[in-house]
Amino acid sequence: MNWLILLLVTWLVTSISLLIISKLPTGVEISSFQKALISAIVIGLLNSFVRPVLAFFAFPITFLTFGLFSVIINAVIFALAALLVDGFSLRWGFWSALMGALLLGFINSLIFRLLPL
Secondary structure (H helix, E strand, C coil): CCHHHHHHHHHHHHHHHHHHHHHCCCCEEECCHHHHHHHHHHHHHHHHHCHHHHHHHCHHHHHHCCCCHHHHHHHHHHHHHHHHCCCEEECCCHHHHHHHHHHHHHHHHHHHHHCCC
């Protein structure tokens, strides 16, 4: 399949996942579908450029926790996206970011499992 189509599908799936998360009682608030689309782009860009730097510097603690610290890195990326996008907020701060990051991974994997890609 064309890489551009896969990129667009990933963008839409992440946006839909973010909207689903905002409807659950997690403290994640997204005001509209347009804000979910923008948030998905920002999360993708942060995962591409900021996450490798964070993972490099956090490697010792990630190693000591057998990889569990990577969940905290995901929550930091999620919180950074909420700070950067107007209309995407976290009601309970870090705990909302942690729940949002965990649910984003879970819902994304569930939707991609259901899609025939």
